Amino acid sequence: MPPDGKTDVVSDVLETLRFKTLLFGRFELGAPWAVRLPRKANASFYVVARGSLRLQVEGTAKPVFLSAGDVVLLPRAPAHVLDDGGRRTPAASDFVPSQLLRPPSTRLGGTGPLTTLITGCFQFGADPSHPLLRAFPSIIRLSTQEGQGTPSLAASVQLITAETALPGPGSALVLGRLADVLLVHALRAQTALGGGGPAGWKALADPAVGNALALMHEQPGTPWTLEQLARAVGVSRSGFAARFHALVGETPLHYLSNWRMIRAARWLRESTDSLDTIAERAGYESGPAFSKAFKRRWGVGPGAYRRAPVDSVARASDFSASHGAGRQ
Incomplete structure (x- = not known):
């Protein structure tokens, strides 16, 4: 409970809905490269460990540019395209075939500058239509650059980057907990908007x-x-x-x-x-x-x-097919 004694609604919602990180993948992409992802059921997130990229979400006019240390969360997992940002629009030859996006992966794409991309998704164990979750914008960008993020966000990004680079026993558990921290930071970012944020x-x-x-x-x-x-x-x-x-x-x-x-x-x-x-x-x-x-x-x-059994297999495999990440 917070110091003022009032129930922490955000924590209660997350604890009750029992979200979990299903999958993780780490990919080295050399420019020129592009990846097209269809709309999915689970909230997707990306951590840029090295390099930079451009994100274009279906239904939004402007792309989002991300650099090393940035995190982006797509709460409703819309269809989107990621690319190196080197051209006005990616060429057909830039797109990495989805069947190659499966760990363990080697360097994909071209021979240009590398982008290291860490991927994952969140699944909620109960009904995800809570007003706070419905109020999420289509894109949430968190940055650790230029003092924009908190020390704990920067530390979490560094730990995720290190753990995916050299995974060991218990890595799935460690990465799941660190991803939880990223989601909490996304929630805090929306709460901090206060009067300027969306309803919810x-x-x-x-x-x-x-x-x-x-x-x-x-x-x-x-x-x-x-x-x-x-x-x-x-x-x-x-x-x-x-x-x-x-x-x-x-x-x-x-x-x-x-x-x-x-x-x-x-x-x-x-x-x-x-x-x-x-x-x-x-x-x-x-x-x-x-x-x-x-x-x-x-x-x-x-x-x-x-x-009734808890049914999560279908949603997990659905994400794996499009993101190429491995199950925790």
């Missing part, structure tokens, strides 16, 4: 709405009403409802209901508590009421959800 992230910077979110995350089982939440954060009922919807994109009670279902899904997977116990923790007076709400949210009842 503005909510955390708003005193009333941010405090209400913290209360709902700290006490999801409390039978909150709109009036109680507004009173707890010191604003009028109507003003609170309007501001919450404007900043989060949904009503306070809809947010609370959805968050309870996400938490309940995790409790079902990770505990042996009875359905009645989980129902009470999620703020429901009876097991049947909870089961009905859970099935409406997830499409299956809580018992069936608990028994």
